[in-house]
Amino acid sequence: MSKILICPTKYQQGAGELKRVGEYAKNYGKKVLVLITNSGYKRIGKEVEASLSEHGVEVVIDYFKGECSRSEIERLKAIMEEQGLDMVIGIGGGKILDTAKAVAYYCKRPVMICPTIASTDAPCSALSVIYSDKGVFEEYLFLPTNPNMVLVDTEVVAKSPVRLTVAGMGDALATYFEARAVAKSDSTTCAGGSGTLAALALAKLCYETLLTEGVKAKLALESGALTKSVEAIIEANTLLSGIGFESGGLAGAHAIHNGFTALPETHQAYHGEKVAFGTIVQLILENADEDELGEVIEFCIEIGLPVTLKELGIRTINDSKLKEVAKIACADSDTLGNLPFKVSEEDVVAAIKAADACGRYFLGETK
Template sequence: MAQIIGSPGRYIQGKGELNNLCKYAASYGSRLFILTSPSGKKRVEPSIQAGKEGTGVETVYEVFNGECSMNEINRVMKAAEGAGCDMIAGVGGGKIHDTAKAVAHYMGKPVIIVPTIASTDAPCSALSVIYTDEGVFEKYLFLPASPNVVLVDTEVVSKAPARLLVAGMGDALATYFEARACMQSSAANCVGGKSTLAAMALARLCYETLLENGVSAALAVTENVCTKAVEHVIEANTYLSGIGFESGGLAGAHAVHNGLTVIEETHALYHGEKVAFGTLVQLVLENADSEEIETVVDFCSAVGLPTTLSQLGIKEVKPDQIMEVAKLAAAEGDTLGNMPFEVTPEDVYAAIMAADAIGRHYAEEGV
């Protein structure tokens, strides 16, 4: 199997870059379909419209219904076709991005991804995570290509709620550990090949960047300011993690996230918050070095990521319910199969309970 690395055609990051969306879009068409939330439209439309003059690009806005499901993908696709649009933009968060990418794929159109938050590593990937209309994980939709353009306006992202940037750190935190597991098992990555040296280097850089800048960035965005630390974390959450997970591969952390979606209480948490706990579960499965586990728990605690079931919203731990999480996480075809050893639902159950105990222990010790 060949070594393959995937990446967007262009990655653009800087303050005020949202004004240039139509300028970049003009290379791909003349009628841009923009999928965004109602609140997102209010925030981004003035900047987009201000930069539209002279580009020859017309814009059509569509409101996202909140879930990246096949029903929503089909609805949005019909709207884009009806509007006669020749390119798609997803402006907002991860589920908007995944929906826009899927719509563009099925329509055979170019896609531009514009994160207004840095809460997931979805923007750069050739992947859409599909859920049911009720928010339960359904499947991964692997796409033939990464987005044509990923455009990140760091001024916009830094003004989003701090919790969103922190959730992105949780998603990015898993990148190195999952890529490492896939490298050890020689598992295929998300673009149908084996990991490259570049992918592993980016995954490791992602982890190191979080440890070095994460706390400073989390504090800065609580003041709605964009510092160098914030810029670095935005790049780690969006690009380093995006290339690192896709070209390095997924393993235990994301599988545990998928399992957690069966518990309704966890639906109030962001993707990256659940992935952060999944990272701790994966490290327990691996019997990782205690110093490595302590570093991860310490980082999560410092920036505000969950390390216990209670912090995930699961106030009453029911063994049968946790076993359902474990069964879905270990389901055939999910990414726990990429671990360098066999993992059973019973193993996952034990690791979840042990990870919860570790999180509670360090919280009590004040680590």
């Protein structure tokens, strides 16, 4: 199996970068669709329009309808063709960015991705998650290329709710442990081949950055400060985790997350919060070294990621619920099979219980 690494053509990050968006966009198109929410436009839309106009780029603004759905993609494709637009710029959160990538793919146009939060590693990926108009997951749309450019304005990201960036750290936390497992089993990555040494190195750097900068970044964000630690964590959440997960591979943590989505009580938890707990479950399944397991749990506690089922919203724990989680996590179509050993549904139930017990132990709680 070939080794494959994929990544955006260009990644650029810094304070005030959205004010220069026209300088970059003019290299890809002259008449662009800007996809943004109504609230997002009120915050930053005028400066984006001004920058594009300053550099001779004609702008068509369209407000996102809320779901990365087939109907929304078709609606935007029609606008692209009717108005002769030659580029897509997505500004906002994950669903807007996924929609922008999908529209650009179907219209064979370049795409610029401008995340305004750092809660997931989706901006850099060659993937769009497609939902129904009511928000029910339908399919993954694997794209032939990554975005032409990812532009991250850290000033804008730093003003988003702190919990979102912390959730991004939870998503990023899994990157190294999943890539390490995939490397051991020589499983296929999201890029369609074996993982590279480069991807594994970036995944490890992602984890190391979380440990050294995560707490400092959270404290800075809570005080409204954009510091070097915040910059480092935004890069870890977005670029290091983005390349690490896609070219390094997914394994247990994300499969466990997918299982938890079956329980309505976990819907109040963000993606990265569930992934963080899934990372602890994966480490239990691997019978990880006690020091490593403790390091991960203590990190989660320190920055405010969930380490118990109660913190995920599950007040009543019973085997029937956990078996439902395990059944989904162990599905042949998911990534739990990328672990370098066989895992049964019973193994997953036991690991979830043990992870919860470990979390309560480190919190100093009794059952």
